[in-house]
Amino acid sequence: MMIKKNDIYEITVTDFGNDGEGIGRIDGYTLFIKDAIPGDIIKARITKAGKSFGYARVEEMVKPSDDRVTPVCPVAARCGGCQIQHLSYKKQLEFKQNKVKNQLERIGKVKNFTMHPIIGMENPYFYRNKSQYPVTLGKDGSIQIGFYAGRTHNVIETEKCYIGTEGNEKILSVVRNHMESNHILPYDEVNHKGLVRHILIRKAFATGQWMVCLVINGKKYPNADFLVDELRQFDGMTSICLNVNREKSNVILGKEVINLYGEGFITDKIGDVSFQISPLAFYQVNPVQTVKLYQTALEYAGLTGKETVWDLYCGIGTISLFLAKSALHVKGVEIIPEAIENARNNAKLNGIDNAEFFVGKAEEVLPAYYEQQERNGIQATADVIVVDPPRKGLDIRLRETMVKMHPTRIVYVSCDSATLARDVEYLTRNGYELTDVRTCDMFPMSGHVETVVLMSKVQK
Numbered sequence: 340m341m342i343k344k345n346d347i348y349e350i351t352v353t354d355f356g357n358d359g360e361g362i363g364r365i366d367g368y369t370l371f372i373k374d375a376i377p378g379d380i381i382k383a384r385i386t387k388a389g390k391s392f393g394y395a396r397v398e399e400m401v402k403p404s405d406d407r408v409t410p411v412c413p414v415a416a417r418c419g420g421c422q423i424q425h426l427s428y429k430k431q432l433e434f435k436q437n438k439v440k441n442q443l444e445r446i447g448k449v450k451n452f453t454m455h456p457i458i459g460m461e462n463p464y465f466y467r468n469k470s471q472y473p474v475t476l477g478k479d480g481s482i483q484i485g486f487y488a489g490r491t492h493n494v495i496e497t498e499k500c501y502i503g504t505e506g507n508e509k510i511l512s513v514v515r516n517h518m519e520s521n522h523i524l525p526y527d528e529v530n531h532k533g534l535v536r537h538i539l540i541r542k543a544f545a546t547g548q549w550m551v552c553l554v555i556n557g558k559k560y561p562n563a564d565f566l567v568d569e570l571r572q573f574d575g576m577t578s579i580c581l582n583v584n585r586e587k588s589n590v591i592l593g594k595e596v597i598n599l600y601g602e603g604f605i606t607d608k609i610g611d612v613s614f615q616i617s618p619l620a621f622y623q624v625n626p627v628q629t630v631k632l633y634q635t636a637l638e639y640a641g642l643t644g645k646e647t648v649w650d651l652y653c654g655i656g657t658i659s660l661f662l663a664k665s666a667l668h669v670k671g672v673e674i675i676p677e678a679i680e681n682a683r684n685n686a687k688l689n690g691i692d693n694a695e696f697f698v699g700k701a702e703e704v705l706p707a708y709y710e711q712q713e714r715n716g717i718q719a720t721a722d723v724i725v726v727d728p729p730r731k732g733l734d735i736r737l738r739e740t741m742v743k744m745h746p747t748r749i750v751y752v753s754c755d756s757a758t759l760a761r762d763v764e765y766l767t768r769n770g771y772e773l774t775d776v777r778t779c780d781m782f783p784m785s786g787h788v789e790t791v792v793l794m795s796k797v798q799k
């Protein structure tokens with residue numbers, strides 16, 4: 340059978356794809372269908388046809404799945420921010436748990452591990468503490484602030500984001516009014532003109548502090564004083580800044596921050612540890628779940644107070660400091676210098692003196708440390724190594740060095756279960772066994788899931 344773009348087929352959706360899209364089959368030909376879920380019977384319009392698989396969208400709903408719900412957000416289907424708002428929350432959790440289990444079994448080639456129940460949210464809305472709104476000029480000349488539609492740079496205007504922070508819309512409206520009255524243009528990525536690219540808003544949920552950062556294609560923002568005066572009226576406004584990004588690129592933030600108000604950071608708390616967060620530093624976006632994630636990491640680390648722990652990809656030192664109180668010594672490694680500056684201050688802020696931090700790539704810092712020790716006739720070891728890499732997972736060189744340091748436990752925090760499974764496969768071939776897996780829903784309404792696993796050294 341020849342399947343072509345724009346053909347329409349009636350099919351029953353049977354499975355989930357990795358991002359939460361639906362999967363249906365026509366005589367063995369696989370279709371990935373946006374916004375469809377298992378149990379739906381639909382008329383699907385082919386949007387892209389490959390040789391053995393293709394993509395489609397729902398042209399007409401013939402019979403909806405019992406797991407379908409009406410999204411609370413009116414723009415859920417168009418906006419790229421959420422992928423599975425139309426799926427009941429219970430089923431979202433089931434989908435994520437199964438995805439991780441399947442990938443560990445299939446890619447990781449492991450079985451006989453304990454898959455603990457997923458940690459879901461009681462209220463899976465308004466959970467994000469950070470939002471980055473693109474700003475563009477509409478066809479009618481108006482300023483558009485919202486989120487990108489899936490896989491495009493068309494901005495879908497959103498008054499209110501149901502997974503964002505309540506109150507963001509008031510801040511956005513102040514910026515919009517200021518831009519309009521001062522004739523400040525949004526950035527246009529086609530001709531690389533205009534000023535305002537993104538508005539980044541962060542809120543520290545535990546302390547109520549706000550940060551507003553305008554990402555601009557320039558070094559100056561006209562009449563910034565007036566904007567600062569207005570934003571300061573918000574209860575908890577603690578940091579206002581500009582971020583300079585003059586690159587022709589999809590990367591949101593540039594390297595330079597110009598401080599307009601405050602000390603350049605906000606302070607939040609996770610459990611009983613306080614953290615200063617600067618605009619360029621990574622910080623977990625879902626504070627309600629972060630504490631549960633870190634508690635799992637702490638539990639898996641199995642600390643008694645005598646251990647040397649490495650926390651690789653440590654950001655502002657959150658996991659490092661969360662573990663430091665129960666360990667002998669913690670060493671954190673992170674690539675962003677500003678984040679390490681935060682991490683060092685955070686140690687001081689919490690009176691923690693058994694944590695030290697290194698700037699650099701984990702895959703360079705750890706091997707260099709290992710080789711240095713070796714030259715001194717010392718075998719570098721660690722009791723526990725915690726890793727929390729970005730989606731691409733661990734670098735080969737880093738994995739090799741980790742194994743050479745033969746930690747008793749490796750605690751792997753992952754935001755991409757496919758690369759996690761790949762690394763688990765490597766570690767099981769090199770003296771480790773996967774014992775415990777715990778998924779945590781840090782990103783309700785999206786297809787993403789966070790996982791913490793414990794890999795233990797196999798006793799000879």
Ligand code: SAH
Nearest residue numbers: 621623652653654657673674700701727729
């Ligand atoms: N564990 C921290 C941060 C996790 S996010 C937390 O829970 O908050 C991953 C972090 O890895 C980010 O801070 C990112 O800046 C950093 N990073 C990315 N590539 C890196 C590399 N090659 N070496 C070290 N850190 C890296």
